[in-house]
Amino acid sequence: MYDLVIAGGHVFDPGQSLDGVMDVAVSDGRIVAIGTGLAREAARVMQLTPNQYVVPGLIDAHAHVMYGAQTPGVNWQAAPPDLAGVLSGVTTVADAGTVGAWNFGIYPLYIRPQAKTRTVAFLNIGRTGILGQPLGHPDVSHPDEVDLKGTLKACAEHRDAIKGIKLRLVGPVLNDGGGEALIAKAVTAAREAGLPLMVHIGDSLSKSAAAPGLTRCLLRSLQPGDIVTHICTAHPGGVLDENRRVVPELREALDRGVLIDSASGRNNFSVDVCRRLAEQGVHPHTISTDMSTPGRRSIVFSLLECMAKFMAVGYTFEQVIRMTTTNAARLLGMSDEIGALAVGRVADITVLEVVRGAWQFRDCFGETFTGETALVPVHTVRAGELIAPEWGPHPWGWLPKAVKA
Ligand SMILES: [Zn+2]
Incomplete structure (x- = not known):
């Protein structure tokens, strides 16, 4: 007897070559069978229709969920992990550098134990993360501020949670050689910790004239598995040159195995850059939200809406599912644990519906x-537990804004 059978939906996991109406059976928090006619042996059946898709639990590889590390109404605000996660059809969320070595302590005490969503983190190379941003302070004001020893210690003590080092290439520090020094420190930290480096490009904070050159310098320093995030930014430091062509350093980095992430956020998704990259054959490996409390209300809305934006640009359903499952799991170094519908895996499953219409983004x-x-x-099914999504980020729910007739 199975604990739960998700019956009659369109099971779709391109990474496992699953594509058709099937049942998925769950027991003791794990997927125990995928096939037909399983509902007969279930304690509980979730009956779906064939237009409802059963996909691996979605993964948001870049969000901000250190909720409570900031003061609502005063400074920059992360989102509650479950609001970005299981209540929005997402089973795994990676916090991308909200906190650094000096305040990572919030995570094991207050974030991970309270969230139903699986959470992991990138540790900011800035010792207190992004908490000074509302004052216009970058994460790091001078390369000497980086606490390399503390960063390595935090990584060693939270091995299970920290999946990489985060560097944000923003602010006045980018000038006068500060940018190169900062890149060098972040690269050293990542190599010594044995973790990938994720770098935010797009200097929305100071719009430094040095940013474009620094991004090219950065791309030369990255190794396989390192990540460039905000690849579709139109701020200084993006990956298109003055003729709107992809800089050669990006192609070389991609050939070496460097990964690129989209991370919309409130500042760094340009549909024009997204289209120009696609036209030149450059496709982000992952779609992510860069979720924050204000971003959820204003422009990001949800991972599913970010995926719909990519479909509006021309990406297929299969591509956007791959980008938020198989590819995102690989980016986090967690391919053995998440991102696939397979017997024996933890039952992290997203059920979603595709709704045709005329949508405005x-x-x-x-x-x-x-x-x-x-x-x-x-x-959302997280480790076998069935969770209903909340109302949705728009006043009317989950659907994007409809085009006026
Ligand atoms: Zn971010």
């Missing part, structure tokens, strides 16, 4: 664009 640079596909969460 907006990028972070004021451009609107339209798409025909919306994605809406139906159920």
Whole structure:
């Protein structure tokens, strides 16, 4: 007898070559069978329709969920992990450098134990993360501020949680050689910790004239498995040159195995850059939200809406599912644990519905664009537990804004 059978939905996991109406059986928090006719032996059956898709639990590889590390109404705000996670159809969320070595302590005490969502983190190379940003302070004001020893100690003590080092290439520090010194320190930290380096490009904070050159310098320093995030930014430090062509350093980095992530956020998704990259054959490995409390209300909304934006640009359903499952698991170094529907795996499963219509989206640079596909969460299963999504980020729920007739 199975604990739960998700019956009659369209099981879709391109990474496992699963594509068809099937049942998925769960017992003791794990997937125990995938096939047909399983509902007969279930304690509980979730009956779906064939237009509802059963996919591996979605993974948001770049969000901000150190909720409570900041003061609402005063400074920059992360999102509650479950709001970015299981209540939005997402089973794993990676916090991308909200905190650094000096305040990572919030995570094991207050974030991980309270979240149903599986959470992991990138540790900011800035010792207190991004907490000074509302004052216009970058994460690091001078390369000497980096606490390399503390960073390595935090990584060693939280081996299970920290999946990489995060560097944000923003602020006045980028000038006068500060940028190169900072890149060198972050690279040293990542190599010594034996972890990948994730780097935020797009200097929305100071719009430094040094940013474009620094991004090219950065790309030369990255190794296989390192990550460039905000690849679709239109701020200084993006990956297109003055003729809107992809810089050669990016192609060389991609050939070496460097990964690229989209991370929309409130500042760094340009639909024009996204299209130009695609036209030149450059496709982000992952779609992520860069979620924050204000971002959820204003422009990011949800991982599913970010995926719908990519479908509006021309990416297929299969591609956006791969980008938020198989590829995101690889980016986090967790391919053995998450990102696949397979017997024996922890039952992290997303059930979603594809809704056709005329949908309107907006990028972070004021451009609107339209798409025909919306994605809406139906159920989340996290380690076998069935969780209903909350109301949704819009006043009317989950669907994106409809194009006015
Ligand atoms: Zn971010």
